Amino acid sequence: MGTDNQFLAQRREKAAALADLGVKLYANSFQPRHRIAELLPSGEPLQPEEKEAGGxxxxxxxxxMAMRKFGKAAFFSLADSSARIQVYVRKDTVGEEQFAIFGKWDIGDIVGAEGTLFKTKTGELSIHAMAIAMISKSLRPLPEKWHGLTDVETRYRRRYVDLIVTPESRATFRTRVQIIKLIRDFLSDRGFMEVETPMMQPLPGGATAKPFKTHHNALGMDLYLRVAPELYLKRLLVGGFERVFEINRNFRNEGLSTRHNPEFTMLEFYQAYATYEDMMELTEQMISSVCRQVHATMQISYQGNPVNLAPPWRRLTMDQALTEIAGIESSLLADDQQVIEMARQRGIKLEAQAGAGKAKTELFELLVEEQLIDPTFITSYPTEVSPLARRNEENPAVTDRFELFITGREIANGFSELNDPDDQRHRFEKQIAERGEDEEIHPELDTDYIRALEYGMPSAAGEGIGIDRLVMLLTDSPSIRDVILFPHMKPEERTAVVDPELDA
RNA sequence: GGGUCGUUAACUCAGUCGGUAGAGUAUCUGCCUUUUAAGCAGAGAGUCGUUGGUUCGAGUCCAACACGACCCA
Structure with a gap:
């Protein structure tokens, strides 16, 4: 067979040779007693060629991770999840038999070592091995030690290899975990309880998005993967849980890009007796404090551009943003026909039923959004595009809603919740009437949600934050695929080359 | 969905005007008991993304397709 397998064949030969010498290739008996990071700063710094006192x-x-052999001695570098250290192996220390076995080791093998600490001539802290052990034999070569793995496709498809050889990638995912933990702690400290609501829903509600469909065999019914948890979390407000949050996956059956993965992680949280203004306050505190705990500063840079996350953050109504940033005269914004005409002139395609609110939102997305680099809350979203948000008491054409933009991207969306069941029913019905043409978005009336509201939902505000995009921002990652461990990829083309282990 | 670019050894990359495939790392063999991108000497390793076409001859030119990156919708 050939191709792929010069390396596989060589390593299998070595593996066989080791087995002949009585070495277990996949042993489960070696117990490390230290993490490598624990050895590094131990006690007084050693001088070159000095052994650690006490031995x-x-x-x-x-x-x-690397191997440098010298005939009757060798150095290799050993990496665990905490750090790396160099191990020195000498024939006269480990013995002839072990040294012969050591000769069959490869870069990539998972091994154990036991020994004392010393510093080499050149000052590198090292373990002088007294004993060594094979734990798991590696059959495939790792990428090159110097350039590493730079092909992004391979990094996404074989994340395990990426994590072995790309320190930045390991750091990004550690930071992701840290960010999520900090958010959990932040919300828990403020009396929010974390809950899990259905990911498989009979009606995909809570957002305007195309859902994935699946089927339950025993029940003989279709189910949808959720596009948002919103309607279930608000049912919990009805139930009396006054502060709830969920960090979990949503699924949207739409295009892929550097900012969109079919499954993505959302934080949604709801607080009874709060308003959208409380949510903005909370968001500012949450994101800036997470940033400070991760980076020790709130002045970060994203893809070479500075971003200042220090509160307070700028707040503009949508009309203000269109006036101040896009330069549209405020008198024009007050005239519905003018707004629709402006949108048409800029090439925005509007459905026949679409009103000025929709047109205004489209103009905002086109002209303003990408210019909002430092965090900016945009408020007063048209009611027309905010089916679940509470109307503003002075101006019912807009809602008590905001979106947060950072680096030109939407990071969060929050509002005072609509809890009037009749208003909610009417808005759902209007939405259904207007979306009739798009068969992929299944607008159906969630009568149980209306029923829940009829029992009475406390006044409340809620918000969703896209965790992947937040992690992108805080890890300076250009693509959402850099912050998702296993991003969705089209299948690799299966060629005629068959792995020998599958060919047996 | 459209456009541009990319795909060559395990990895990182060269490959001129169309003339039969190159380097470094890694691997293998030999030497080497403090190296660290160890060193020295030698060797092996390729369906040039896939399928067609043009040509005496294609990694190179043309077309379609696959996958990816970027931009646009």
Missing amino acids: AVYRVAGRV
């Missing part, structure tokens, strides 16, 4: 014995395990 304490350390026992570590990890992956062989």
Whole structure:
């Protein structure tokens, strides 16, 4: 067979040779007693060629990342999840038999080592191995030690390899975990309880988006993967849980891009007796404090451009943004026909039923959005595009809603919740009437949600934050695929080359 | 969906005017007991994304397709 397998064949030969020498290739008996990071700053710094006083014995395990052999001695670098350290192996220390076995080791093998600490001539802290052990034999070569893995497609498809060889990638995903933990802590500290609501829903509600459809065999019914948890979380407000949040996946059956993955992680939270203004306050505090805890500063840069996350953040109504940033005269914005005409002139395609609110929102997206680099709350969204938000008491054409933009991207969306069941029913019905043409978006009246509101939902405000986009911002990642461990990829083309292990 | 660019050894990349495939790392063999992108000497490794076409001859030119990146809708 050939091609792929010069390396596989060589390593299998070595593996067989090791087995002949009585070495277990996939042993489960080596127990490390130390993480490598624990050894690094131990006590007083050693001088070059000095051994650690007391000669304490350390026992570590990890992956062989580099190997430098010298006949009867060798250095290899060993990486565990905490750090890397160099291990020095000498024939006269480990013995002839072990040294012969060591000769069959490869870069990429997972191994254990036990020994004392010393510093080499050149000043690198190292373990002088007294004993070494094979833990798991690697059959495939790792990418090059110097350039690493730069092909983004391979990095996404074989994330395991990326994580082995790309420190930045490991750092990004550690930061992601940290960010999510900080958000959980932030909300828990403020009395929010974390809940899980259905991901498989009979009616996909809570957002205008195309859902994935699936089927329950035993029930003989179609189900949809959720596009948002919103309507379930608000049912919990009805139930008396006054502060709830959920961090979990949503699914949208739409295009892929550097900012869109079919499944993505959303934080949604709801607070009874709060308004959208409280939510803006909370959001400012949450994101800026997460940033400070991650980066020790609120002045960060994203893709080479500075971003200042220090509160307070700018707040503009949509009309103000269109006037101040897009330069549209405020008198024009007051005239519905003029707004629709402006949108048409700019090439925005509007459905026949679309009103000025929709047109205004489209103009905003076209002319303003990407210019909002430092965090900016945009408020007073048209009621027409905000079916779940409470109307403003002075101006019922707009809602008590905001969206947060950073680096030109929508990061969060929040509003005072509509809790009038009759108004909600009317808006759903209007929405259904207007979306009739798009068969992929299934607008159906969620009568149970209306029924829940009829029991009475406290006044409340809620918000959704796109976690992936927030992580992109805080890890300076250009693509959503850089912050999702296993982003969706089209299948690799299956060629005639068959892996030998599958060909047996 | 449209446009541009990319796909060559395990990895990172060259490949001129169309003339039979190159480097570094990695691997293998030999030497080497403090190296660290170890060193020295030698060797092996390729369906040039896939399928067609043009040509005496295609990694190179043309077309379609696949996958990816970027831009646009």
